[in-house]
Amino acid sequence: MNLKELYQEIILDHGKNPRNLRKTDNYNKDAKGHNPLCGDNVHVFLKLDENKKVDDISFEGSGCAISMASASIMTDLVRGKEEVEVKEIVKDFLDMIKEKDELNSKLLTDDEKTKLMCLSGVKQYPMRVKCATLSWHTLTSAIDNSQEAINTES
Amino acid sequence: MNIEDIKKEFPIFDNKVQNNDLVYLDSANSSQKPKIVLDRIYDFYSKEFSNVGRSVHYLAVAATNLYENTRVSVQKYINAQDKNEIVFTKGATEAINLVANTFGQKYLDEGDEVLITELEHHSNYVPWHFLRKSKNIKIEFAEINDDGEITLEAIKAKITVKTKIICITHLSNVTGAILPIKEIVNFAHSKGIPVLVDGCQGAPHLKLDMQELGCDFYAISGHKMYGPTGIGVLYAKKKWLEDLPPYQGGGGMIREVKKKGISYGDLPNKYEAGTMATAQVIAFNESIKFMEAIGIENIEKHEKELLDYAIDVLGKNNSINIVGNPKNKGGVISFNIEGIHPHDIATILDEDGIAIRAGHHCCQILHDKLGLPATARASFGVYNTKEDIDQLNASLNNCKKIFNLK
Numbered sequence: 001m002n003l004k005e006l007y008q009e010i011i012l013d014h015g016k017n018p019r020n021l022r023k024t025d026n027y028n029k030d031a032k033g034h035n036p037l038c039g040d041n042v043h044v045f046l047k048l049d050e051n052k053k054v055d056d057i058s059f060e061g062s063g064c065a066i067s068m069a070s071a072s073i074m075t076d077l078v079r080g081k082e083e084v085e086v087k088e089i090v091k092d093f094l095d096m097i098k099e100k101d102e103l104n105s106k107l108l109t110d111d112e113k114t115k116l117m118c119l120s121g122v123k124q125y126p127m128r129v130k131c132a133t134l135s136w137h138t139l140t141s142a143i144d145n146s147q148e149a150i151n152t153e154s
Numbered sequence: 155m156n157i158e159d160i161k162k163e164f165p166i167f168d169n170k171v172q173n174n175d176l177v178y179l180d181s182a183n184s185s186q187k188p189k190i191v192l193d194r195i196y197d198f199y200s201k202e203f204s205n206v207g208r209s210v211h212y213l214a215v216a217a218t219n220l221y222e223n224t225r226v227s228v229q230k231y232i233n234a235q236d237k238n239e240i241v242f243t244k245g246a247t248e249a250i251n252l253v254a255n256t257f258g259q260k261y262l263d264e265g266d267e268v269l270i271t272e273l274e275h276h277s278n279y280v281p282w283h284f285l286r287k288s289k290n291i292k293i294e295f296a297e298i299n300d301d302g303e304i305t306l307e308a309i310k311a312k313i314t315v316k317t318k319i320i321c322i323t324h325l326s327n328v329t330g331a332i333l334p335i336k337e338i339v340n341f342a343h344s345k346g347i348p349v350l351v352d353g354c355q356g357a358p359h360l361k362l363d364m365q366e367l368g369c370d371f372y373a374i375s376g377h378k379m380y381g382p383t384g385i386g387v388l389y390a391k392k393k394w395l396e397d398l399p400p401y402q403g404g405g406g407m408i409r410e411v412k413k414k415g416i417s418y419g420d421l422p423n424k425y426e427a428g429t430m431a432t433a434q435v436i437a438f439n440e441s442i443k444f445m446e447a448i449g450i451e452n453i454e455k456h457e458k459e460l461l462d463y464a465i466d467v468l469g470k471n472n473s474i475n476i477v478g479n480p481k482n483k484g485g486v487i488s489f490n491i492e493g494i495h496p497h498d499i500a501t502i503l504d505e506d507g508i509a510i511r512a513g514h515h516c517c518q519i520l521h522d523k524l525g526l527p528a529t530a531r532a533s534f535g536v537y538n539t540k541e542d543i544d545q546l547n548a549s550l551n552n553c554k555k556i557f558n559l560k
Contacts, residue, residue: 007502007556016558037513038497039527062527064495065557125501 007065009118015065018072024058033061033138033150035130040067044075044138052083057139064131070119071135077112083143090136096120097133155452161537163188163444174507177542182327182355182486182533183511184377188444191381194437206432207406207423221432224439225422231442232362232372234389238421239364241388241395242435246354247277249373249388250321252425253350254281256398257319264290267316271296271304271333272523273326276516278352278373282321292316298523302329302478306337313345320349324356324372328517328529329478330461330486332360339368348394354378358535359457359484361450370394376434380536381441385434388425395421402427445536453536457485460534464543471547473559477529485534488515491550494557496530502556506549 027045034041040063047056057075061068074093078086085107092105093116103113122128137150161167166186167176178186198220204213206221222237229237243249262268268282272295285291294317296308309320320342325332339349350371356362357374364372371394376385400407400418404427409417418424445453464487468474477488491499496512503510511531514521521527532546554560 007498036518038495039514039521041527064497066498128497128501131497 013115014069014072018059018068020058020072020075021060021068022058023060024056027056027058029142029145031138031142031150033134033141035063035067035134036151037127038064038067038131040064040131040134042067042071042135042138044071044135044142046139046142048083054079054081054083054086059135061135063134066119066122066128066131067134070132073115073119074135074139077108077115078139081107086139086143090140093136094133097123097129155448155456157456157537157539160448161539163190164537165189165192167537171507171509172505177506177508177545179532179534179538179542179546180509180511181358181378181535181538182515182531184383185358185380185535186537187382188380188441190440190444191437194440195382195433198433198436203433205429217432217436220436220439221430224435224442227439227442228374228387228389231446232357232364232374232389233366234364236392239389239392239395241390241422241425242430243386243388244384244431245377245386246352246373246375247281247386249371249386250278250350250352251281252388252401253371253373253390253398254285256401257348257394258282258285258289258291259399260397262289262291262318265292265316266318267292267294267314269294269296269309269312269317269320271308271322272298272520273302273304273323273329273331273333273517274321274519275323275327275352275354276518277354278321278323278350279519295519296322298329298331298478298520301331301480302326303331303480303482304333306334306341309338310341313342313347317345317347320347321352322349323352323354325359325484325486326478326480326520327355327486327533328488328515328520328531329480330483330488331478331480332356332482332484334482335367335369343368355484355486358445360454364389376438376441379438379441380444381438382431382434384431385438392421395425400424400427404428406430448536456536457534457538460538460540460543461485461487463540464532464534464546467543467547468550471550473554474550477524477526486531487533488529488531490526490529491554491559493559494553496528498557499530499550499553502553503546503549506545506552508546508549510546 024045027047029046032043042061045058049055059071119132122132164186204217206218225237225240228240294312296312342349348370351369353372354375358379372389374387377383407427475490500512
């Protein structure tokens with residue numbers, strides 16, 4: 001997929017109308033992320049139920065199409081997953097963006113994998129990788145309850 | 155002058171970028187290099203290389219002479235009074251750090267104020283911030299007006315009895331505003347305040363005359379002047395270089411070293427510790443010759459024509475907002491398209507072989523003031539043409555189409 005196709009798909013599907021761009025009521029975990037190079041900001045809100053399953057996830061923020069689309073796709077597909085499953089998916093995605101050719105997690109459906117692979121186009125643009133991964137790192141931070149804001153430059 | 159002929163002197167334009175001809179609109183970041191500069195580096199290393207200023211053998215003498223020739227070329231180019239007012243550094247950043255460090259050491263104490271502007275590049279803020287941390291000095295910011303300019307009045311408004319030095323850019327790398335340096339220097343000097351000018355964007359694009367400007371310090375970046383990376387210049391009035399302490403210690407900058415004490419070398423050696431970027435300094439001489447051969451007046455005129463054309467073309471393009479509207483402006487246009495993040499613009503333009511910059515351009519203070527997380531920026535060099543701007547505009551229209559904007 002070339003970049004323009006990537007952009008078109010992401011923009012049409014998620015960048016312009018991000019899913020879950022709101023603040024979850026009664027969230028019990030959250031974290032902030034910031035990419036000072038681009039000025040991208042994201043704040044992820046998580047509501048885990050008593051079985052540590054994601055009852056709701058949402059985000060607030062602003063940034064480039066890639067960062068917004070990535071956060072949108074991410075929040076859509078981790079809802080209903082258990083905390084350990086979320087971590088596995090995050091790891092799988094970050095590994096794919098960093099080095100691997102494909103996604104391996106059995107927790108992802110083919111449709112979900114296709115959506116995530118749209119973002120693999122940023123691999124050839126190292127400066128843009130941070131845009132795609134910001135919300136994912138922020139989700140990890142929320143789950144781990146580390147109170148530190150994620151900063152792509154630190 | 156024939157731009158197509160000038161462009162042919164730059165080997166980078168012989169190559170395709172992602173199957174496109176390169177449209178390079180990022181010269182405010184770093185300029186491309188003419189072949190004579192590249193050849194000079196190769197020739198120096200292959201035929202004339204030795205360390206400068208130390209050994210007495212043939213090559214050492216030859217290298218030393220070449221190195222010192224650049225100093226004289228720079229002196230003449232900027233009309234400094236004395237060649238020893240030219241100090242080589244690794245870049246303009248180091249030149250400013252040199253002043254902040256040595257001037258700060260000797261003349262700044264708790265409560266003293268350094269006056270900079272909201273237009274400053276991080277390299278003319280962070281070195282002063284170090285002194286805010288270590289010596290508890292204060293940093294004051296002269297404010298921009300609605301056109302993205304810094305006026306003499308804006309400077310006057312922030313001068314107090316505590317102001318010990320004024321540090322200002324010559325030409326903003328974001329709004330393109332050219333500051334009234336001479337007027338600011340005259341006023342500052344009437345108050346007994348020295349002035350440092352960050353000339354990163356000034357030196358490649360404007361005629362420089364240190365006697366006319368009258369500033370105390372002027373920092374120059376070689377790689378923005380069609381020269382190699384790793385080379386910059388600090389111009390400083392001789393009285394300052396004689397008065398201030400050395401910056402870095404090491405070989406080359408000393409006169410005598412004893413267990414009980416050390417005396418420092420004469421100018422310019424005092425500020426050039428260790429083996430310097432010899433090949434880059436020598437090749438930088440070719441950059442100056444390159445600019446002199448074209449003539450800085452011709453470069454200024456050409457870039458002004460490009461700027462006027464670009465403002466006209468982009469100004470007519472709906473949804474493009476140009477940042478700042480300075481009356482006296484250099485070849486830099488920062489802009490936004492409502493609904494598209496600047497990084498998305500830059501990435502999509504890149505597919506068409508168009509290189510621009512997106513982000514805060516190392517000016518977060520200014521972007522905060524403007525309320526913008528980032529901007530896209532096109533900046534010009536001597537090799538740019540009106541066709542480049544037409545291609546930029548066409549590619550921006552394509553961006554809008556991808557984002558479903560009218």
